[in-house]
Amino acid sequence: MTTQIQELKVTDRPWRASSCCPAEPAVRPAENSSDMVEVLKALADETRLGIVKMLAAHDEPLCVCHIVDAFELSQPTISHHLKLLREAGLISSEKRGLWAYYSLERSKLSTLANGLPLPAAVCAN
Amino acid sequence: MTTQIQELKVTDRPWRASSCCPAEPAVRPAENSSDMVEVLKALADETRLGIVKMLAAHDEPLCVCHIVDAFELSQPTISHHLKLLREAGLISSEKRGLWAYYSLERSKLSTLANGLPLPAAVCAN
DNA sequence: GCACTATATTGACAAACTTCGATATAGTTC
DNA sequence: GAACTATATCGAAGTTTGTCAATATAGTGC
Numbered sequence A, B: 001m002t003t004q005i006q007e008l009k010v011t012d013r014p015w016r017a018s019s020c021c022p023a024e025p026a027v028r029p030a031e032n033s034s035d036m037v038e039v040l041k042a043l044a045d046e047t048r049l050g051i052v053k054m055l056a057a058h059d060e061p062l063c064v065c066h067i068v069d070a071f072e073l074s075q076p077t078i079s080h081h082l083k084l085l086r087e088a089g090l091i092s093s094e095k096r097g098l099w100a101y102y103s104l105e106r107s108k109l110s111t112l113a114n115g116l117p118l119p120a121a122v123c124a125n
Numbered sequence C: 001g002c003a004c005t006a007t008a009t010t011g012a013c014a015a016a017c018t019t020c021g022a023t024a025t026a027g028t029t030c
Numbered sequence D: 001g002a003a004c005t006a007t008a009t010c011g012a013a014g015t016t017t018g019t020c021a022a023t024a025t026a027g028t029g030c
Helices: A034-043 A046-056 A064-069 A075-087 A106-115 B034-043 B046-056 B064-070 B075-087 B106-115
Strands: A091-096 A099-104 B091-096 B099-104
Touching: A034 A046, A034 A075, A034 A106, A034 B034, A034 B046, A046 A075, A046 A091, A046 A099, A046 B034, A064 A075, A064 A099, A075 A091, B034 B046, B034 B075, B034 B106, B046 B064, B046 B075, B046 B091, B046 B099, B064 B075, B064 B099, B075 B091
Parallel strands: none
Antiparallel strands: A091 A099, B091 B099
16 A cells, blocks of 8 residues: 655754765764863863873972972962862872972863764773 | 052062972873864854754765744855865865755864864764 | 971853854855 | 845954862871
């Protein structure tokens, strides 16, 4: 018998009756990745990425004063960037006497890399 | 007439004579990573990361109209985000007739992951 | 106590970003 | 040709971000 998808008028629904693709692709519900976005935001700044790279190049935690010296920015500005990196979980701080020492949370970087849609999984830590 | 700046004393040199660290750590000249920052900035947005993940989940390029449908944002806004991702080199576009198809530049993501200071190198593509 | 040092916080401002509606561009279909 | 569709661009409004000077906090040492 003849088929019976009865003719839906194209204008009935705001939905497009487009022929752009042979089949409707599965649309994923945009899984929540707000933590990942926060980490990416923290890294997406020349100064903060520089701080992270600086920390990555040292086994020992670095004193804030040396971080400040490495950039041509005011101390409050560096302090602000350190706070953002800390809040994103990328670095951690420790106060010893008058000084504050920061170190890289390398696991957070691994987590980020593993969350990226890469061709192959990142090597385990 | 009387008072002027006297008493410079201790502040003769703005340089710190701190004892925060046993030895002065090597300060690296903050190598230029502006391209990496641009890619990170492009990813550091909920919508754009969602677009990238959406494209990563499909082998075929996706039509713009399906991308627009997947988010509760206006078409010009999605178009703007696509432009930023394109300029960062994360996606590429191809026009076929009336439609535009976007696909993920997976190599760009690999380059980013390899640029991150990870404990171990990312698996090769 | 007082003076000094290192770091964090506050408040302000300009620049950059996200979003939208309106419009432009370019292709299709009649 | 005209009407229509999909996508891009423009211009403006509101929000967020990066930066600094000023100030606060907290530790050291006299």
